[in-house]
Amino acid sequence: MFSGENEVQCVKRKLLLEALGTFRYSTKAVSIEESEYFKLTEPSLRPRVVDQSNNSSATIKVSKFLSFCLEEVGAKRYIMEEVADIVIVGAGIAGLTTSLGLHRLGIRSLVLESSETLRITGFALTTWSNAWRALDAVGIGHSLRQQHQLIESGEGEIRCVRRKVLLEELERELPSGTIRYSSKVVSIEDESRHLKLVHLADGTVIKTKVLIGCDGVNSVVSKCLGFKPPSFTGRSAIRGYTEFKGGHGFEPKYMQFVGKGTRSGFFPCDDQIVYWYFTWSSTSQELEDNPAKMKQFVLSKRHNLPDRIKAVIENTQLDSISSSPLRYRHPWEVLWGNISKGNVCVAGDALHPMTPDLGQGGCAALEDGIVLARCIAAALMKTGNDDDNNDEDRVVMFERIEMGLKKFGKKRRWRSIDLISIAYMIGYIQESEGKIMNFLRDKILSSYIAGLLMKKSDFDCGKLTTIS
Ligand SMILES: Cc1cc2nc3c(=O)[nH]c(=O)nc-3n(C[C@H](O)[C@H](O)[C@H](O)COP(=O)(O)OP(=O)(O)OC[C@H]3O[C@@H](n4cnc5c(N)ncnc54)[C@H](O)[C@@H]3O)c2cc1C
Numbered sequence: 001m002f003s004g005e006n007e008v009q010c011v012k013r014k015l016l017l018e019a020l021g022t023f024r025y026s027t028k029a030v031s032i033e034e035s036e037y038f039k040l041t042e043p044s045l046r047p048r049v050v051d052q053s054n055n056s057s058a059t060i061k062v063s064k065f066l067s068f069c070l071e072e073v074g075a076k077r078y079i080m081e082e083v084a085d086i087v088i089v090g091a092g093i094a095g096l097t098t099s100l101g102l103h104r105l106g107i108r109s110l111v112l113e114s115s116e117t118l119r120i121t122g123f124a125l126t127t128w129s130n131a132w133r134a135l136d137a138v139g140i141g142h143s144l145r146q147q148h149q150l151i152e153s154g155e156g157e158i159r160c161v162r163r164k165v166l167l168e169e170l171e172r173e174l175p176s177g178t179i180r181y182s183s184k185v186v187s188i189e190d191e192s193r194h195l196k197l198v199h200l201a202d203g204t205v206i207k208t209k210v211l212i213g214c215d216g217v218n219s220v221v222s223k224c225l226g227f228k229p230p231s232f233t234g235r236s237a238i239r240g241y242t243e244f245k246g247g248h249g250f251e252p253k254y255m256q257f258v259g260k261g262t263r264s265g266f267f268p269c270d271d272q273i274v275y276w277y278f279t280w281s282s283t284s285q286e287l288e289d290n291p292a293k294m295k296q297f298v299l300s301k302r303h304n305l306p307d308r309i310k311a312v313i314e315n316t317q318l319d320s321i322s323s324s325p326l327r328y329r330h331p332w333e334v335l336w337g338n339i340s341k342g343n344v345c346v347a348g349d350a351l352h353p354m355t356p357d358l359g360q361g362g363c364a365a366l367e368d369g370i371v372l373a374r375c376i377a378a379a380l381m382k383t384g385n386d387d388d389n390n391d392e393d394r395v396v397m398f399e400r401i402e403m404g405l406k407k408f409g410k411k412r413r414w415r416s417i418d419l420i421s422i423a424y425m426i427g428y429i430q431e432s433e434g435k436i437m438n439f440l441r442d443k444i445l446s447s448y449i450a451g452l453l454m455k456k457s458d459f460d461c462g463k464l465t466t467i468s
Helices: 013-019 064-070 093-104 129-137 141-147 163-172 220-224 291-301 307-314 331-336 361-383 391-431 435-457
Strands: 031-033 048-051 056-059 081-089 110-112 124-127 159-162 185-190 196-200 205-213 231-243 255-259 262-268 273-281 321-328 344-346
Touching: 081 093, 081 196, 093 110, 093 163, 093 361, 110 205, 124 129, 124 163, 124 361, 129 141, 129 361, 129 435, 141 159, 141 163, 159 163, 159 273, 185 220, 205 220, 205 391, 220 344, 231 291, 231 307, 231 391, 262 391, 273 291, 273 307, 273 391, 291 307, 291 321, 321 391, 331 391, 344 391, 361 391, 391 435
Parallel strands: 081 110, 081 205, 205 344
Antiparallel strands: 031 048, 048 056, 124 159, 185 196, 196 205, 231 273, 231 321, 255 262, 262 273
16 A cells, blocks of 8 residues: 555554554444545655545544554544644633633634533632623623522622532533533644644544643643642642531621631522531641541531531531642742743633632633633634635734734733732631731731732623724
8 A cells, every 4th residue: 555665564453453542433434535645754644534334534643554554454443633723621610711702702612621521629619709700701690690699798799609500501601512521631742833733542633723721730731831730738628518408597608717727618609508618737638538537527627616507517418528739830930931832821720720718719710711712812803814724824823823822821920920829828827826826817917818808809801802
C-alpha cells in the first residue's frame, strides 16, 4: 500500500491489536479514501475512513505504521480525530456558564467533561449579588430564585444554591450534544500556530481554534499555560447538607461559629434543606474518606453548638458529607502568569483557586463565564468571516482570538488577585487562636470582615452583549 519513503512492515495481527490502545466497537470501516495526506511524508497520515453501514465518515489520525495495518485488521480500532471551533474543558460552573454565555451570543462550543454525569461536589454554595447578576445575564436567575430562599443580610442578594440545581439549569439551557461526558483531557499539543490538538483519555483527538480550561483546581490547561499546581493552605473542609422533610424551621439567616482554630457555618437553601461546612487547620492533605468518621469528627469539635444546630449535623445522611483540602493559587502567580497564551486561556478555579472564606470561588467562576463569552464573541464577530480557508483568513482569525483572550485576562487578573488575597486573609483571621486574636476578631474585626464580604460581592460582570 505504501512505498518509497513510506514505512512498510509485516506485523503479527495479535501484536498490533495489543499495541493499539483505542477502541470503537460496532464500527466497521468499509473503505479508505485516498487523500492528499497519503502523498505527504509527514510523520502522521490522515486517511478518511467511510462507514457505509451508517453512512458516517470520520477523519482518522493514524501513524504511517498504523495506516498501513488498517486494512489488515479490518480497521476496528483507531484513533478518532474531530474538529470543534471552541473547546471548553470541564462542565463545572465556569465551563457551563461560558458555554451558555456563548450560546446566548449565537456561538456554539463543545464542553468536555471527564465524569459520566454532571459532577456535583460540595452540595451547595453561597451566591452573592455578583453571582446573581451573572445568572441573570445567562437567563437562569429567575428560575433559581424560585428554588432558593433569600438570606436576610440587610443588603445585597445572598442565597445558598444547590449545586445540582445550578448545574442542571445551566445544562438544560444548552443545545443538546454541547456537553460530552466521559471525556477526560489528558494532554494538549500544537498542531499549528492556529490549532490546538486536545487529547482525550480514550484516544480521541479534537482539533480546535479556541481552547478554554475550566477544569478546576487540578487543571491540565493551566499547567499547559505554565501555572504550578495550587498550594495547600494547611486547612481542610468538611461539607454536608441535610434534608428535613417536614421543614427545618430555621429563619433564612446565616449562622456562623468560630473558635479554637475552627469555623463552621449553616445556611438554609430552602424550607427543607440546610447546607453546612466546617473548616479546620490540618497538616495533611490526606483526609478521612469515611463519612461516618467525618461526622463524628465535626461533632467532637463542635460539642458546644446549640442542640438545634447540632441536630443538622447529626441528621446528615452519610452520602451527603464530603471533605476537601483547601488550596489556593499564590496571588503573585496570577499577577505574573499567563491567563491566556495564543488561543488558550483558563477561567474559574483553573485560574483562581481560592479558600472558601469569602464564599466567592463559584461566584467569580460565574463572572468569568460572562466576561469570557463576551470577549470571544466580540473577537469572532469582528472577523466577519466564518470561512478561514486560506492562510490569510486563518491568521486574522487567530489574532482576533488571541486579542479577545488577552482582553479577558486583563479584565480578570486583578479581580482574581483581590479575591484570592482577601479570602486567604479572612480565613487566617477567622481561624487564628489565642486570647488577643479572639478579642480582636470578635470585638473589632468582625464588622470589618462583614463589610469586606459585602464589598467584594458588589461587582457587576455586565450583560451579554458583544461589546466587551
Ligand atoms: C469547602 C469549599 C466551600 C466553598 N464554598 C463556596 C461558596 O460558598 N460560594 C462560592 O461561590 N464558592 C465556593 N467554593 C468554591 C467553588 O466550589 C469553586 O470555586 C467552583 O466550584 C469552581 O468552579 P469551576 O467550574 O471553576 O471548577 P469545578 O467546579 O471544579 O469544575 C471543574 C470541572 O472540570 C472537570 N474536569 C477536571 N479535569 C478535567 C479534565 N482533565 N478533562 C475533562 N474534564 C475535567 C471536573 O470533573 C469538573 O466537572 C467553595 C469551595 C470549597 C472547597
